[in-house]
Amino acid sequence: MGRQDVIDAVKGLPTTKVPWVPYSGVHSAFLIGEPADKFLQDPDLMAKGVIFAAERYKVDGVPLLFDLTVEAMSMGCEHKWWPDNPPSITGHPLDKKSLSESGLKIPGPKDGRWPVIIEAGKKVRAALPDTALYGIMCGPLTLASHLRGVRIFTDVYKNKVLAKEIIDFSGQVAAEAARIYAEEIDCDIIAITDPVASQIKPETFREFVTPATQPAIQAVKKAGKVSSFFICGDATKVLEEVAQIGTDGFAIDEQLNLNYVRDIALKHGVGFGGNLKLTLALSLGLLSPREDAIVSLAAGGRTGYVFAPG
Amino acid sequence: MPYDVPAEHVDQAISAVEFYNTYYAAYPHHMVTR
Numbered sequence: 001m002g003r004q005d006v007i008d009a010v011k012g013l014p015t016t017k018v019p020w021v022p023y024s025g026v027h028s029a030f031l032i033g034e035p036a037d038k039f040l041q042d043p044d045l046m047a048k049g050v051i052f053a054a055e056r057y058k059v060d061g062v063p064l065l066f067d068l069t070v071e072a073m074s075m076g077c078e079h080k081w082w083p084d085n086p087p088s089i090t091g092h093p094l095d096k097k098s099l100s101e102s103g104l105k106i107p108g109p110k111d112g113r114w115p116v117i118i119e120a121g122k123k124v125r126a127a128l129p130d131t132a133l134y135g136i137m138c139g140p141l142t143l144a145s146h147l148r149g150v151r152i153f154t155d156v157y158k159n160k161v162l163a164k165e166i167i168d169f170s171g172q173v174a175a176e177a178a179r180i181y182a183e184e185i186d187c188d189i190i191a192i193t194d195p196v197a198s199q200i201k202p203e204t205f206r207e208f209v210t211p212a213t214q215p216a217i218q219a220v221k222k223a224g225k226v227s228s229f230f231i232c233g234d235a236t237k238v239l240e241e242v243a244q245i246g247t248d249g250f251a252i253d254e255q256l257n258l259n260y261v262r263d264i265a266l267k268h269g270v271g272f273g274g275n276l277k278l279t280l281a282l283s284l285g286l287l288s289p290r291e292d293a294i295v296s297l298a299a300g301g302r303t304g305y306v307f308a309p310g
Numbered sequence: 311m312p313y314d315v316p317a318e319h320v321d322q323a324i325s326a327v328e329f330y331n332t333y334y335a336a337y338p339h340h341m342v343t344r
Binding site (some may be wrong): 234236237239241253256257259260263277280287288290291292294295297298 | 314319322323325326328329330333334335336337338341342
């Protein structure tokens, strides 16, 4: 499959064909008939599911997992497992405590869920040598929202010092996650995934998210790997900031117009990915995935474009 | 409709024009001047 095509596309380079990267996530568990909670806690099942999904969907690249609770859970956040979804964070340690009072530490490769993920990742890496492997990690604002709760979104306006402390700490956690995916698992693409970063103003994005993301980007560069920034929701108003954050590329959600996304990406010389309608077409089947795919492929072109769900 | 369509896929792209016009997010022209 097209491992090098994926790497080139994320870096914004032309490709001979458009690489295809389905974000299979816990759908991989469904494919092998296992519940998501069991799948995510068993390295053999995780590897089996990802390898099955890669073969089933004839992928050029595939994520090891798509679960943004790994870092928070590895720091001891309260959580709830689900049989058909990734786990949810239910407790926020910085809701009523400061960072120093909480005693939170940056989780390393031996903490929390990391040993399971590393073991699964090594199995998948060995089994799929020609497929680009994505390490999808929690971005700084999303992790800060896990640690602080929804108040982080008012803190960025009303309590900037506290917000910066928490988001910058989250950026340090993200840097270690990036290092683990890049160096210990040997992922090709490290995706700094900050879905909630679409919910803030462009100037707030530049003030908090851009600086907090730099340690993770540096960790990826140091490992000689390729970085991407994933954002969800209608990120139109912050797309210029996303394209200039410093990653090699970025990926967006089904709510954006891919022509606009392409124009911004080409303007800044970075790669871009999207944006099959994950809910309306692929999950709910309310729209035709065929027409959706044609529109995405036509809009994306063959320079710096990764065809993927959005 | 998007413009970067290989010649051999033009017919397919035309078949998706109605989908694009009906369901796709509009191009945010107001953002272009930023």
